[in-house]
Amino acid sequence: MSAEAELARIGQALLEPGAPALLRCPALEKPAYPGRVFVAARHDVASAILCDTARFSLRHYDDLLEQVLPGTRYLVGENDAKRQVRLRLLHAAQGWLDAQRGANAGDVPPNLAPAFRNWIGAMAREEAERVLDRLTRRAHGAAPINFVREYAFLIAWRIARRIIGVPAPHRVPLPVRLVAALRNISRPGPWLRLQGEQGASLTMLLMLQPLFGHVFGTVTTSPGWMQWLSRQMAQPSLAAIDRAFDLPGVAPAHSLLAALAAVEPQFAEVADYRLQARSLIFELTGAMVLIVGKSLAEIAGFAASAQGAEAGLDWITLVTHLSARDHGWARRDAAVNEALRLVGGSRLMRTVRHDGTWRAISLAAQDRVVVLTDAASRDPAAFADPGRFAPDPARPYITSGPLEGPHVCYGRGMAWTIMAEAIAATAGRIVPAPDARLTNFAGLPDDLPFTALYQ
Template identity: 65%
Template structure:
């Protein structure tokens, strides 16, 4: 049995209310290290691990980043003084953007405020319509549309370019070209070209993907080949941010980059302001380009498949729901979350801070805990009829990470809004091809055949 199959079986076993909250999983441990690995899968256990920061730290994200890109950090990391600076930078930039738009003060946090989300939504709709205008011309030739590459990842990239404000590097690094050539050799169908904005989106994705594998896919140690690949692909992306920070006049006026430059005087005492700002921009670009594009593709694939029908949701139903403006934002958010719950799988890792006993399990400092979002999102103790599409704002969705505490996903409102607009905009314009299935390359959606609808 493969490690993945064993892990999936363990995830199912741990859903039993009588099972322990954590179980050791030696198959993920490394022979060269004495770090032990535990797994959590029940919703209550996963939520506990994610929220109880005094027990479970995020320090291995810092360590993994330091290994390949010294000085770079994510907000998903230890809550130290530098993270507090980055958090303040992000909040100050968000306030600056709100002030530029004369946004009235709202009761909700600024990144979840309706006015802010409407602004993001309007941009997403413009970008979606512009892409669909081009794709819909294929109705006359019958040429298929690659939903993953030509729509989901492209709209995610264009939103990052516009809202975050950093372009792809002007010249595509040689290694990135080689990876794209390798993909084109192995994959049937249309080749990916590194031209135009589609090419920029492909290049950006290739630059970020190894890093995400290294940081979020590593439980104990990442292979040295992945580390080398990560250094060589991610460094040009960081350099593109440095260049953009040095020439902010080329960024969209109302972008996070412009905002971070405008609020710099508020941080007179912060000597490494640009280094920290670069980390903020880098993390947000990755989340937007990679996670939103991937999630959108996987949701489209699920609802176009027999699994979607069995769960009670088809692509057409989903599009109609998202396009219905009588539905409240809260209900639309619940629908996006329900789709993430059913269609998108992920796992996160934490490190035990000190020797302790947690909910009856003996843990040692340095132990790793892998939380499985998949079984946790289908735990019948938290979700009645877990296999059915039953969106409800009251459901305890954990697909965007911890529900409370210092590490709640900053971009969830942005992501849900972009996904809603991207899905709604396809109405009458593109639709799943007959019996369409998703093709994956190097762990990411690579193709999902759609067809253009006749106007």
């Protein structure tokens, strides 16, 4: 049995009545790593682990990044002094942006404030309309639209450009060309070109993809080739951020990059300001370009499938829910949460800090815990009728990680806004082609055929 099949079996076993909180998965252990590997799947167990940073650390994200990009860190990592600096930078930059736009967040965190979300939403609508205008002009009577590449990842990239402000590298790195060529010869349909804006979005995505696999997909250690590829692909992206910092006037005026350049004088005591600011830009660009594009494509793929229809989430239902702007964000967010919950597929990692017993399981420092958030998202103890689409703001939610504590997803409000607007904008313009099926390449969505509606 493969390690993946074993993991799935353990995930099922953990949801059985009377199952322990964690089960060990020797199939995922490696001689090169000193700790054992445990798996968590129940919703209450997964939530408890993600929120308990005193017992379960995020330092493996730091270690994995350090292996390939020394000095670069994500906010998803150990809550050390440098992370505190990055948080201060981010909050100062967000405050500067709000002041520029004359926005006042009131009592809510600025990244979740309705005025901020409405601003992001307006931008997402505008970008979606522009892309749809082009696609529908082209598509009548021609080849189907590739929703993944020509819509989801393109919109995510265009919005990342505007909100975060980082340009594409001005040269396409050789490994990116090779991976794109591999994709083109191994997949049917039109070739992806590394030219124009579509090319910029593809280049950025391909540059980030191996690193995300290395940092977020590694249970204990990743193979040497993946570390090499991550380094080769990600370094040009960091270099592009450095160049953008040298020319901050070129960044969009209301972007995070412009804001971080503007607040730099407030942080004279931070000797490595550029390194910390670059880490922030890099992390948020990755989240926006890769995770938002991927999630958007996967939600569309699910809603276009027979499985989606069985769950009560066909394409028209999804578009209808997300177009209901007059109901405020809570109901639209609930629909996005439910769609992500049903799409599933994600898992998170934690490392045990100290030897000790947790929920009757004896754990040792350095043991790893794989938190199956997809299994937790379908735990019948937390979700009545877990296979049904049942949007409700009261439903528990775990797909964007811990819901409290220092590691709550910073970009959730932005991501949910962009995905809702991008899907709502398709109403009356494009729909899934008959028998549309989402296909993947190298672990990411690659194609989902849509057709244009005549207007």
